[in-house]
Amino acid sequence: MKKYTIKDIAQLAGVSKGTVDRVIHKRGKVSEKALEKVNKVLAEIDYQPNLMARSLKNNKDYIICALLPNPDIDPYWQPCKKGIDQAFNEYKSLGITIDTHLFDPTSTASFLEVNTKVLEINPDAVIMAPLFYNEAKKSITAYSEANILVSIINNRIGSEDITNFVGQDLMQSGRIAARLMEMITPKDSEIIIAHLDEFFHNASFMQQKEKGFRDYFENLLTSDYNLKTCNSIESNEYKTLFDAINSSTNISGIFVTTSKTYKVAKIIENFPDLSIKIIGYDLLEKNISYLNSGAIDFLIHQNPKQQIYLGLSQLAEHFLFDKPIAEEKLLPIDIINSENYNSYLNQ
Amino acid sequence: MKKYTIKDIAQLAGVSKGTVDRVIHKRGKVSEKALEKVNKVLAEIDYQPNLMARSLKNNKDYIICALLPNPDIDPYWQPCKKGIDQAFNEYKSLGITIDTHLFDPTSTASFLEVNTKVLEINPDAVIMAPLFYNEAKKSITAYSEANILVSIINNRIGSEDITNFVGQDLMQSGRIAARLMEMITPKDSEIIIAHLDEFFHNASFMQQKEKGFRDYFENLLTSDYNLKTCNSIESNEYKTLFDAINSSTNISGIFVTTSKTYKVAKIIENFPDLSIKIIGYDLLEKNISYLNSGAIDFLIHQNPKQQIYLGLSQLAEHFLFDKPIAEEKLLPIDIINSENYNSYLNQ
DNA sequence: ACATAAAGTGTGCTCGAACACAAAATAAAA
DNA sequence: TTTTATTTTGTGTTCGAGCACACTTTATGT
Incomplete structure (x- = not known):
């Protein structure tokens, strides 16, 4: 596989490199005859301009x-x-x-x-x-x-x-979390979708994850999980989430839509008798620490x-x-x- | 952040570009005085040779x-x-x-x-x-x-x-399979490690996966799975594996160490009453098809x-x-x- | 037919690094 | 001091693409 240069093409076509250059870059000022000669050569060979040279000239x-x-x-x-x-x-x-x-x-x-x-x-x-x-x-x-x-x-x-x-496809990432959750929680139990510190403006990606998560469970024929959404904010010490966990006896899993998954793991520490699976997002140090201790079961990596x-x-x-x-x-x-x-x- | 060229350095040092070149490539033939002058300039600026030019010259x-x-x-x-x-x-x-x-x-x-x-x-x-x-x-x-x-x-x-x-770290990939298997199978049940079509020569990577898999379970304190290794070959229609499944009532999972995971899923179709989880390797079309049907639970991607x-x-x-x-x-x-x-x- | 305009073509320089070779400066020998 | 040897230094060319500019050929008008 020979490497052709503009000079090679010029020689093969019997014209100068300037003409070849004009043909390649379609900047006109080329006669019918010359155009034909150059195009014929170009059709026969596979000209790959040397990107190093081009870039160097460009500089x-x-x-x-x-x-x-x-x-x-x-x-x-x-x-x-x-x-x-x-x-x-x-x-x-x-x-x-x-x-x-x-x-x-x-x-x-x-x-x-x-x-x-x-x-x-x-x-x-x-x-x-x-x-x-x-x-x-x-x-x-x-x-x-x-x-x-x-x-x-x-x-x-x-x-x-x-x-x-x-x-990433955020809806699909919600579906992935749902599939994992289905595998590690008992059928027909209750699952919480936790949005932590959601602000009005940049919350759309949390919604997309929730949508994917719910979609997956809605299409399940063999079981009927009970999904609940819970918004919770740090300034309130995540009281809404705490109360939700505290008031129910059948919660088997929590899907956290942000990287603050470790916050949920921390809350769960208050309920040592419950067996609640946690799936969340991102490889923060604190998340990994809970992953190692078994408090968090899966994380999804947004890379x-x-x-x-x-x-x-x-x-x-x-x-x-x-x-x-x-x-x-x-x-x-x-x-x-x-x-x-x-x-x-x-x- | 100015981009310095050899010419720039030559000017700054008050020598010619040839001398700068000799200093940079340490090919000697440079006087003490010139060497010092050039090195002083080099120490002051951050010279990054233009890789395009170098590569073009090399050609x-x-x-x-x-x-x-x-x-x-x-x-x-x-x-x-x-x-x-x-x-x-x-x-x-x-x-x-x-x-x-x-x-x-x-x-x-x-x-x-x-x-x-x-x-x-x-x-x-x-x-x-x-x-x-x-x-x-x-x-x-x-x-x-x-x-x-x-x-x-x-x-x-x-x-x-x-x-x-x-x-990839094959031992670690065995550990990953083990952790997944632990999450989706009941404690203290029986798990088969299936080596399919193992040849003597290139079997070491199967062994490494098995080692990682076993290591993980051996260090578990809270449960005691029963792990069995099973070698099986296609020319024999994987009879050893079939018999192993057939003769036990407590098998909850099979870890397949190769990309032929779909073969195991196919065998399992013969036992519709059993609930056996399968974890194997690689995104072959047939594996994905069984992943979609739920016969295979997880695959590990060797990419x-x-x-x-x-x-x-x-x-x-x-x-x-x-x-x-x-x-x-x-x-x-x-x-x-x-x-x-x-x-x-x-x- | 000749001047002028327009179209087409080729030459030569640039980019920055690398290296060959010639030229200059210094050292050693006569 | 002059010659010769040795070291040091600078100049010029190459790589391939791209483009300006000068040059040549063809076309148009009087």
Whole structure:
């Protein structure tokens, strides 16, 4: 498999490399005769332009801004640092700069502020976790008008201006939790779907998980679980959830729709006589600790590190080698128990 | 963050780019004075050589041969084609050629034959699934003597001459199966560890899985399962396994150590009154079909596609950009149920 | 037929690293 | 001091794609 260069093609077609270049890039100023000669050669061989040479000639520096929630406030985002570092090291010598900006996940003002700052930097692309729907939409439009590509991770939001999305199918992840729950709890018992610290704005992903979870159980023919939804907030010491557990005798499982699963495990410690299975989300240290003790049975891994890494590398390869960007990249939904979490942490 | 070139450094140090080049590559012929000047500049700035330019200048074509079992004979290897295609498309325009050679996984002669052919091709690297221990060892030595890098996937074998290994921790995967089995079967019941079509030579990975599985149960304090190992072969219609199931009344689960899990599910169809949980390996079409029907409860995903892809991309990046190759890359061990297999198939 | 405009074609330089080779500077020998 | 040997330094070319610019050929108008 010989590697052909533009020079080779020029020689084969009996024209100059300039003409070949014009044909390949369709910029006209080529006679019928020359066009035919070059096209004939191109049809016969498989020309693969040398991407190294192209990129070297181009020799542009690209800036990608990553907008993420501060991991000190929500530890779910902690692994993203590793994902960014990995992408950074991989592409820094190829002319890609990654510039991380953190915002407070509890404050829309902080989110808007960071977006303003990033807009001033005028990067080539932005990758962000769009925690606040309205504010994110507004910012995305602004980026689009400034010809800045926008990648979205973690939660999908609809918009014409978004280049791509990297994340998971949240409804399906609810179904997975339901299937697991079905396997480890007795039929016809009661199960609680616990939404912890739900805020009005970014609660849609909790709803999607609940929908998937309920869908699964509704389609079961051989049993009839009793599902109850419970909203509970930290400022109230999760009293609603505590009361729900306290007032029933038939609860066999709790599905926690967020990474704060460990909070539920902690509450359950108050009821040593009950056997309640817990399925929740994400490999936080505290979650893993309860997974090891057996208080939490399964976790579903949303893989934030991989999400940001994939988003960044798609953008980088697009800038450097003109690779197409997949509009949507859905990550596998990993089931985690006490024995396999470690194999994910080392990734 | 300015990008410095050799020319920049030369100017800053007041020498020519040739001198800077000699200092950076430590090829001597540089005076004390010049060396000092250049080193001073290098210490002050963070010089990142442009990998595109380096690779373009190098402009060498690398050939990687992939030696894999014929997927028509063992469908476990089917996904590898997609992994190879992915790596091929990613690197073909950067001067990497991937040349796949299939062998018959039931024939050492076929394996040796293919190795001889590959040795004649004299590629820059070989990546293989070393199904036959002795034969693989011999071939690896031959490659090493011809200065050909050797990557190993799927099952680790020890050798000085191996560049790297991509695969899974098989003992841990046995432990994962055990933990799952514990969750879905009644305490103190009987569990069969089924080795299907075990050949003497490549059986070590089955043993490792069994060891992990048994280890987990041995360390359980709160229960005492009865574990039995059962070897069974197709040419005998898996009679040993059939008899084992037939002769006991207390079997609650079967752990199948290979991708032929569906064969066990098929046997179980003969015992409609028994409730036997099955945990096995790999996303074969037939396995998934039984997973959907509920006959198989969990599968563990060994991810052959990712294994070959990672092996290939590590080699490619090493050749192109001189990136270091990790000696050992252990993939996460994915737990699969009827609801999340689809998210893995689309990867 | 000749001037002028338009269309088509080829040459040469750039990107940054790497290295060959020539040129200059210094050291050693005469 | 001059010659010769040795070390040190700088220049120029290459890799392949891309594009500016100059140059040549063909077309149009008077």
